[in-house]
Amino acid sequence: MVLLAGLAFLLTVGAQEAPAVTVKQVLDTRARAVEARDLDGVRRSYSQSPDMVVFRPGAAYRGWNEYRAYWERALPGVPDGFRIDWHDDVVVHVASNEIIVASLTWSTDGGGSRAQQGRITVVLRREGGRFVIAHEHLSGS
Secondary structure, eight states: OHHHHHHHHHHHGGGOHHHHHHHHHHHHHHHHHHHTTOHHHHHHTBOOSTTOEEEETTEEEEHHHHHHHHHHHHGGGOOTTOEEEEOSOOEEEEOSSSEEEEEEEEEEEOTTOOOEEEEEEEEEEEETTEEEEEEEEEEEO
């Protein structure tokens, strides 16, 4: 019972507005860079550490160098008018002043691409005075 209460506490820490705002800012910056096909903008949203891990449907990437290769292939195919929206159902756990864990749903639309939706879970880590994505798990349909 104590374990369940502790888990419930961790998942409801998201009521803190500042971390939720931080999460949305990082993800909005990432989304706008993808929409603009801006590889350097996408890069700035992620940790450059070799221990960064990203899981996407059908693939896993370790470190920015490996994930950059994905974005180099993907960004040219982003259609004009494409948009990523992060929904307001963010669940945030503040692990420390240096780590934020969050999960929320997303959807895409526009540019003639097939509309999609899914969930993203990220671990944000403070690096150089700002939060960047150190781990990402993206699922979708």
